[in-house]
Amino acid sequence: MQRGDVSDRTPLRDGTMAVGSRRGFVAGLVALGCGAGAGAGLGAVARGSEVTARLRPPGAGRQSDFLAACIRCGQCSAACPQDALCVVGGWSVLLGGDFAGYATPEVDDPRARPCTLCPEHDAMPCVAACPTDALTDPGARDAVYMGTAVLNTATCFAYNGVTCRACWHACPYPGTALAFDERLRPVVAAEHCVGCGLCIHACLTEEASIHIAPRREQAARGGAA
Numbered sequence: 001m002q003r004g005d006v007s008d009r010t011p012l013r014d015g016t017m018a019v020g021s022r023r024g025f026v027a028g029l030v031a032l033g034c035g036a037g038a039g040a041g042l043g044a045v046a047r048g049s050e051v052t053a054r055l056r057p058p059g060a061g062r063q064s065d066f067l068a069a070c071i072r073c074g075q076c077s078a079a080c081p082q083d084a085l086c087v088v089g090g091w092s093v094l095l096g097g098d099f100a101g102y103a104t105p106e107v108d109d110p111r112a113r114p115c116t117l118c119p120e121h122d123a124m125p126c127v128a129a130c131p132t133d134a135l136t137d138p139g140a141r142d143a144v145y146m147g148t149a150v151l152n153t154a155t156c157f158a159y160n161g162v163t164c165r166a167c168w169h170a171c172p173y174p175g176t177a178l179a180f181d182e183r184l185r186p187v188v189a190a191e192h193c194v195g196c197g198l199c200i201h202a203c204l205t206e207e208a209s210i211h212i213a214p215r216r217e218q219a220a221r222g223g224a225a
């Protein structure tokens with residue numbers, strides 16, 4: 001299935017270019033890639049195997065299916081109005097060994113640039129731009145499954161005596177994906193959290209007290225990997 005034209009050149013986060021086509025891709029191995037400017041990419045490299053646990057765009061399925069269907073064209077990244085997506089570049093591939101992930105899209109820094117799910121658009125631009133079935137329409141925004149938010153109760157204000165509801169206010173599904181317990185502490189409902197990262201973006205602690213476990217890391221929804 002083809003839903004759009006595929007341009008040949010896609011900007012990487014560091015300003016270099018990946019070159020792609022429907023038949024494949026060629027990209028500069030010197031590209032630093034996602035988050036490298038902010039150190040996030042190199043951090044992922046340093047953590048070894050975690051580098052392949054990437055937060056994929058909404059509409060992506062299982063990692064194996066996604067990697068098989070994605071043609072590394074970068075159209076989803078180019079279409080994202082929030083600049084939430086970038087294509088995986090050189091260092092995290094070369095040093096982390098994630099060769100299968102090269103030039104695939106990810107939400108690399110939800111603290112700075114979360115996926116908003118684009119509620120102002122009828123169709124999510126990233127999904128609409130994808131010329132293959134790598135990204136498919138989930139049918140409804142609340143059916144998106146990028147991953148699951150995980151709280152760090154050691155640093156979260158609400159778990160340490162300070163009233164805070166910033167993540168709850170930011171969550172597109174407050175009371176469903178992110179609720180409060182009887183002590184007004186946030187609790188994530190894994191079966192409803194879409195993994196957008198808006199809570200990370202909003203978190204008021206210096207380092208976010210919530211992160212997203214990409215769907216590959218866990219099986220919150222019926223064993224889906």
Ligand code: SF4
Nearest residue numbers: 080115116117118126
């Ligand atoms: S849904 Fe919107 S913000 Fe999220 S990755 Fe797609 S285009 Fe970007």
Ligand code: SF4
Nearest residue numbers: 171193194196197199
């Ligand atoms: S808990 Fe966080 S990641 Fe999950 S839906 Fe709410 S804002 Fe998005």
Ligand code: SF4
Nearest residue numbers: 156157164166167203
């Ligand atoms: S915004 Fe951060 S500190 Fe505040 S309740 Fe949510 S996770 Fe905790």
